[in-house]
Amino acid sequence: MQSTAHLFARNAQKALADKPLQAALGRATGRFLHHRAEAVAAFPGFEEARERASEIKTETLARLDEHLGRFIAEATRRGAVVHVARDAAQAREIAVRIAKEEGVALAVKSKSMASEEISLNLGLQQAGVEVVESDLGEYIIQLAGEPPSHIIAPAVHKTREEISELFGRKLGEPPTDSIPALVAIARKHLRARFLAAGMGISGANFLVADTGSLVLVTNEGNGRMGTVLPRVHLAVAGIEKVIPRMADLPTFLRLLPRSASGQPLSSYVSILTGSRREGDAEGPERMHILLLDCGRSAILEGKYREVLKCIRCGACLNSCPVYQSVGGHAYGWVYSGPIGAVLTPLLVGLPEAAPLPDASTLCGACGEVCPVKIPLPDFLLELRSDARTQGLKTPGEIAGMKGYAGVMKRAGLLEALERVGGLLAQFFTKGKPVEGLPYPFSGWTERRDFPAAAAQPFRKQWKNRRGVRE
């Protein structure tokens, strides 16, 4: 996917002015947060599971070569064909080759962020393979020709009226204002596609090393349809999705749905191991697993390794007040919210995504909810520091910081400036709040006052009252 992360400020402004989006965001994130909090409260083992999941992931990443090697060996032994792609272009090439070799003209796809990373749909469509998104939200935005705006709820910004109009225009269905009727329309059209498709495309929530299994978690059941009915199954997954063993899976299944939507368990978990066996009633004749590096091995090497622990639950998005304010599109790439603000610069490069790490108040809410304890606020800080060392800060900011640090080096100089500030405040606003600061602080006072400097700073008043003793 082409990144517009460098345009975050502009994208965010647009989102703030979008009334329906604002209403939907408020509802959606509030609902998620509420459900998550309830689910966590109702499950006493949550913190313990969180600790354990974090340990398992840390441990797995420290020996990712071994665990991934084991996964590939076991999956292959059970009939899966495993492919490895270094970057997005190569991944698309491989996917296209698979579709061609398997003679696939139509593919149904369940939601996968990894496939968005590599623009899989575009690649396949350019090669003449039709790809239909089967997750309802994704289906809607595919019909609308938009990118998804949320890991969990991609069409969070669309109203039923817009969807009815869309279904009328694209599917020839009569208008309705009933949500169940809209769902039924999608079900009918997608069922036909599932049955006609030559290939089902899925992501993977987990890759289980000791059995070579792939785990898919969905509520709609599209993940099951697409991996049971079509004759070929193509799974696209980042190499970091591996967990050591099936015995580790329950820990993650206890965390993922609770963190994502507040459910004890999603309606459907599919554990898919290899291709159809002899005597099986159904299942794909061939299972292809396309493993993506796409920048992950580079992340593994550096100080951001722990970001690869992410299980894509979306809890950090929902808890983030910035995400709650601007939604997912503003982040300009596949991943949004705090995880996007960290992952996008690491995957597409900090020069392209430099505004994202700054798009946080460092309030820490994301770090608090992360089910695998990724230190997201620390990483945001780290990336901001990288921006400085990589020469991505404006000369103005650097000059400002140097000046500020220069003043703070000497308490006497600071006091002198504070007293000048106090005099100016008395002179210009008579000690009342300031209504307009000059650039680059002018945005601050657009809708807020700024306090006037005290006539005399505390340090001066203290000396006056108590003498110079410290």
Place this chain on the structure above:
Amino acid sequence: MTGVDERELLFRRLSAALGRRAGTGGAPSLAEEPPPVSGGGADRAERFRQALSAVGGVVLSDPPEEALPVLGEALRAEGVAALFFPQEDAGARRLAEALIPFGPFTLTTAEEVRGGNPALTAGFRTADAGIAETGTVVESSRGGGTLLPGLLSDVHVALLPAGSIVERMDEAFAIYADDPPRNISLISGPSKTADIEQTLTVGAHGPRKIIVLLV
């Protein structure tokens, strides 16, 4: 060709990133979770019922003569007109056939449903296991079993031997030991979506209702 080369290159990158020589094995160094503490059998069925009911599922544990009318009424209420089951699943077949008087229901096959039979259907199947922790029904392709009754139907009726309910997920996975069948499906509620205006709606792709008959 590129596949093999790329794989090797990936492992070289990983080893370099981890600052070590490529290892083998892949045995986890973390200790396994302590073995789960299981509650008693009767309580377990009750916990299963509570957990599944909490997510909108229905659990019937009455003797067959009492369960049949209730089940028949539940299916009629959902507008079900046709019933299907795996040919080799004797329990499912018996149940579906016994339900006909409580209809009107006709019998159909998975192939017909797959072929686009427009009638609303109920799909019957005997489950591999139940999980009390989450109210989950476990079905799989073990022994050539079909998943279509729980996949293509509008209402899924799962027959669950009460003795096959385990307490926790860990135990359910253990029944497949080291050789999981191609497809294991954990079902914990109806097919649902909240993708339109965050309004929970059932029957997105799969069954809009799941009914479990404890046998």
Place this chain on the structure above:
Amino acid sequence: MTYTTGMDPQRSIPVSLFFTCLADAFYPRVAFAAVTVLERFGAAVRVPLSQTCCGQPAFNSGNRKEARAMARKFLLSFPGEGYIVTPSGSCAAMVKHGYPVLFRDEPRTLALAHAVGERVYELSQFLVEVLGVTDPGSDFAGKVTYHDSCHLRRGLGVVEAPRTLLRAVPGVEFVEMEESDRCCGFGGVFSVKYPQISCRMTEQKVERILATGASWVTSGDLGCLMNIEGMLSRVGYPVKAIHLAEVLAGTPASPSPGAAGKGTS
């Protein structure tokens, strides 16, 4: 008037006040209020006047070179032993958690940073956890709601101390706001880089504050209060922002920060 405290009020506890640059330049009364409360409970307060700014704005914006220079200055300003108390969760968190990051490659300074960090307490935390204060002895009166500053709550894990103290003030009618732990949108440099997003968040915080019907909103951080007050005063809402230290100090109250606003005077 007698105060309940776990310590002998006659025994003086040496405390260095880390008054913060915001209090110094904009809100001296908050620093004085902190001194009042500390002295009330037997602290011998000294104020190292060589302190300037802990460097948080530089650190949070990724300008670590400048942040390190300020952090070094801070560490030198608070030599020796004894508690360092500050009326700011955010500045305390900077010293405790930020400095170890800044000096991770300088073992000797890192050791010093850890040693100094261990001495640092936010005011309400110090009163409750160290001095065992259960009744702050304040005669402040009014309906008060409390905003959890992010760095006090999530950075230092201080959730109950401010509430315990507020509830113990007889004249205070304490009322919780919805989502008191949701960020007010300040975020230091964030509010300058993304003022519109920041204002949207502040707006939502202000809505929550107004919904309580409180006359006062208090918090443990001047950054948040400056931000919240800025919007309250611009719109002219009948709510005043006041630092927790001021509530705990009680009268004679200096004019509250909000009192200078157009709508409230």
